[in-house]
Amino acid sequence: MDATTAPHRIPPEMPQYGEANHIFELMQNMLEQLLIHQPEDPIPFMIQHLHRDNDNVPRIVILGPPASGKTTIAMWLCKHLNSNLLSLESLVLNEFSCTATEARRLYLQRKVVPSALLIQLVQERLAKEDCVKWGWILDGIPETREQALRIQTLGIAPRHVIMLSAPDIVLIERNLGKRIDPQTGEIYHTTFDWPPESEIQNRLMVPEGISELETARKLLEYHRNIVRIIPSYPKILKVISADQPCVDVFYQALTYVQSNHRTNAPFTPRVLLLGPVGSGKSLQAALLAQKYGLVNVCCGQLLKEAVADKTTFGEHIRPCFEKGMAVPDGLLMKVLSQRLDQQDCLQRGWVLHGFPRDLDQAHLLNSLGYNPNRVFFLNVPFDSIMERLTLRRIDPVTGERYHLMYKPPPTMEIQARLLQNPKDSEEQVQLKMDLFYRNSADLEQLYESAITLNGDQDPYTVFEYIESGIINPLPKKIP
């Protein structure tokens, strides 16, 4: 979120185009591939890479102890994301490769495949057309650090790594109830995941090696290995607790896999805060401006400044203020564009609040080219707003502002002389809230990638939510 130090005065269309089309990520991926493969002739390689267009396909690794539900999650993810599943069994049973026959022989003999052979199989499989086009999900590979390193040297890098974890006792008990359907290969459980159809029930088999001792032994080995695999995937690892219903684990995994990681792309935040009066927009805007150096643009404030400075705009705005009418949109937009076109806004980014109030104003904003790239809706229930606003008081002598609940005046003497702003009376607040809610549905429809937050918490919690919304890439919509 820092301004570019190179040329000043970049026309604002350039960063907007860059953000909208994810140019930085595109170039970064291309460069990564170039450096991994280091082809003799870079340009044809780059052309091929661009044609493939597979930057966003799923590349997932699922790790976890036995009986944690890896295979189930992997299969569900596969179906949902329309991708390819790779596991030890599926690789070894592949009939079309001689490496696979060799591996199969060793597997049947000793129940274990040597790492070099296994990773060779993985590499072969990943080079095939369908994996390149639709992505891949590795289930339980790499099992040891050696395998992890081999995968890395071949240039195969997953984008998301999910690690399932649960207490050992739970796993040992769970493994006793494991049953496999020999026809489809799906895994069922006597307690947690019993198939409804009786014909499947009849053909379920008990798999080998699920006795308590066996599971305990496998768990020991797993714990020994996993500690040394985790450091290979520092920023892309997510631990999900497997000690919850399957569906919950699946949904957590799915949301994680579909989210993008933070990128180093240059990004000037243009934040829009929307919410009814009293939801905390000005406070959040002030906090953001302070922490990130954004320019705090409050519409009401701008207009008052224009009037006070007696500018040409101010002269037109003053009669509206005096009569208590809303300022006409055209005038408003002129004042706003004057502020947003200034160099500090363009370079550091801005936080806008108090505008737009309805759909027309929002369209005007977009048409002038000031599209916000993060929009936040602050939701606060009516009672909280009432509480926040109607208890505001001001001390006429010192000018200090108090709140009868959150910041009460220290002495009875001060309390006796406190006054309330007529704009904070119940009816006024009610009017303004109704005005907002009438238009909010349209605005929500217009800003589809907006993030809705619960504004009914303490300001620093809300601030942290806003921060994470700005820093993380926008969530992808499921097509």
Add this chain to the structure above:
Amino acid sequence: METRSRELQAAEYLEKHRIKELVSYLTSALLFFRPEKPREYLISLLERLTIAKATGVAFPFFMDNSNVVSMFEMMDSSNRGTISFVQYKEALKTLGLCTEDEDLEDDGHRITLDQFKDEVNKRIKDICEKTKGKDYESYQTATGLLLLH
């Protein structure tokens, strides 16, 4: 040790094929022309580059003759006909013809337009010669546009 040498290897690869300049050129072109479909545009640019290399047809260069002259004039704001040494070094760096650590000789006099043009030409020729091989000829003809007369 192993990772360090791989890193060096990667840095050498970037240097040898001038990848940084290429990527910089592609990104600038994208942001300047802002095509509707960035991937297709990039593919077309890269294909034009391969054709240029293979047949020696004009290179889609960003800077040409008039750009270098205007660059000089921008730096020489008082129209004296010369630029200072610091400006000259910065200009060469911006054109990608000189690295950060290189030590250019400062003979105490200021640099004229002709000296500037000559230096730019000389450096472009050096770069072409570095990528010798079957591309040598085509690079020469391709930069004919840039060589200033």
